[in-house]
Amino acid sequence: MAGLHPLDTGFLELEEADRHISLGIGVVAVIAGTPPDRDRMRARIADIADRQPRLRQRVRRSQWDLGAPAWVDDPAFDPDHHLRWTALPEPGDERVLRELIASELEQRLDPDRPLWRCLVIERLAGERWAIMIQAHHAMVDGISGVSLLESFCDSTDSGRKMPSATTPGRLGALHLASRALRLSMQAPGLALSMARSLAPVVWAAAGPGAPSSFNGSIGRQRRYAIARAGLPEVQAIGAAFGATVNDVAVAAITAAYRAVLRRRGETPTDTMRVLIPRSMRGQRAKHVLDNRVSAMLAELPIEVDDPVDRLVAVRRRVASQRDSGAAEAEKTVLALAEWLPFPAVAWALRFVVHYPQRGVAALATNVPGPRRRLTLDSRPVLELLPCMPIAMRLRTTIAILSYTDQLVFGITGDYDSTPDIDVLSAGIEHGLAELLMRAQAAATTPPLERGPAE
Structure with missing residues (x-):
């Protein structure tokens, strides 16, 4: 269990304070060809989640805010909860894609599950498709959000386990004590x-x-x-x-x-x-x-x-x-x-x-x-849209x-x-x-x- 940092918690509080906003950061990859089938995408997501434990964790708040919210493993984690599929209506051009992206930015991520989702978008004009990865701002910033999108793409080092965020609970007692002493001085x-x-x-x-x-x-x-x-x-x-x-x-x-x-x-x-x-x-x-x-x-x-x-x-x-x-x-x-x-x-x-x-x-x-x-499943990524x-x-x-x-x-x-x-x-x-x-x-x-x- 890892506690959220104050900045991460602030993004949760900001969303809770305004019912009109959704704080999901997204990246859309426009890709040539046609998408892989659902089973292949589901397997890819499961593999990524194995290498990045944060994708399997949800936020748990403490009673009466006596402690910081914490990332805890979701015992009911299922890749299918995070993978969705849609197709653009005709003509499938950029205007229609932009409207879909705007609509996705309006939708909040489910607070009872890990705070991210993946949307596969079919039937873009010009024999293309797209994938939109969204994660809550409490979980990623711009750079780590792009890194998350990269993890969905092909890699020559696909077996590498991604590092987890360092939290005070994972630091040694001696390091904590020396850090506290330095701060006090x-x-x-x-x-x-x-x-x-x-x-x-x-x-x-x-x-x-x-x-x-x-x-x-x-x-x-x-x-x-x-x-x-x-x-x-x-x-x-x-x-x-x-x-x-x-x-x-x-x-x-x-x-x-x-x-x-x-x-x-x-x-x-x-x-x-x-x-x-x-x-x-x-x-x-x-x-x-x-x-x-x-x-x-x-x-x-x-x-x-x-x-x-x-x-x-x-x-x-x-x-x-x-x-x-x-x-x-x-x-x-x-x-x-x-x-x-x-x-x-x-x-x-x-x-x-x-x-x-x-x-x-x-x-x-x-x-x-x-x-x-x-590339994603050997299909070239043509463009990234933040x-x-x-x-x-x-x-x-x-x-x-x-x-x-x-x-x-x-x-x-x-x-x-x-x-x-x-x-x-x-x-x-x-x-x-x-x-x-x-x-x-x-x-x-x-x-x-x-x-x-x-």
Whole structure:
């Protein structure tokens, strides 16, 4: 039996506090050919669950919250509870697939069983099929969610047993004692450092924000849209202007939100804060099913008209947040929370998830996906589509996932308040096209004709 970490428990509390949301993280693999038969897929799932014990475990809560929720083996585990089959209606194109994905994002995972499911989708146009893997955010973050999808694919190391999450109960007594001693000795300095680092972030999230149509109540239904880019082109933009792939992606998202605001008749002059999860996961923990994320808040320069100036502003603001120490401070807070009595932690979590935040307007997360070409039952995986839930008054989330030489933006929106979600996807692609055109122009401009370097 393994206890859930405070962050994992927070995602359970968040879903329980709002009946309109489902916190399943999903990845859709679009695959060539036709799917294997049910018996073959069932056998594959059973094998994966043997190698990854978390897939056989459900959450058990303690009475009166005297202890943290725990992962316990499900004695009634059956692969058939987690494997479903469907087929797209004609014409089986991307629009129909997007509608199915949106519908799946609305459905909660069964809390009485292990918190994941697998959906096989037949009859995609172009002689293709798809598989959608969903797991609760209490069980995976973006990176471990993609790793879970990879475990369903063919592997040259299929016999490897996946590592389990490390929990305090599995650590030696000497290690626990030394860790507690270190924390107690470091406590005064940690407290000051955390307060200094987290105060601006907490105020930005909890304080009043500029009114935005992207922040507000959320209904039950979802919309889903896709934007695509070539990774080499995004890297070329970054090289031309001294930016990272993540900077370029966030700049494109900024252009898209700016376009939607203008279309809605809102002047994009006020600050728009976006939550950007930041992975704290080491390479050795890639296959561990848990959450190892922190977050930073960045202000999107939606007021900037020029695409290159917008990218430069994004780069500066993201770097400023990254260097502020807020993400490391948040990680330390979560580590310290594991040593507090759980009733106090539970009370704090419930206060946070019930608080109607108005300072953040969106969430954007960038997940590095596999660079190698995947196959499933010897059928090539053509594309990976990331699917993030929405919650806490954030009416849109954008997940960015790389796979081989492609970058895909998976956009989830509230159905009623985001009828223009396709403007977001088109805005991302247009924003990247603008930057690529400027990067190509800069590459062909003689040095004497260029402006001064930043």
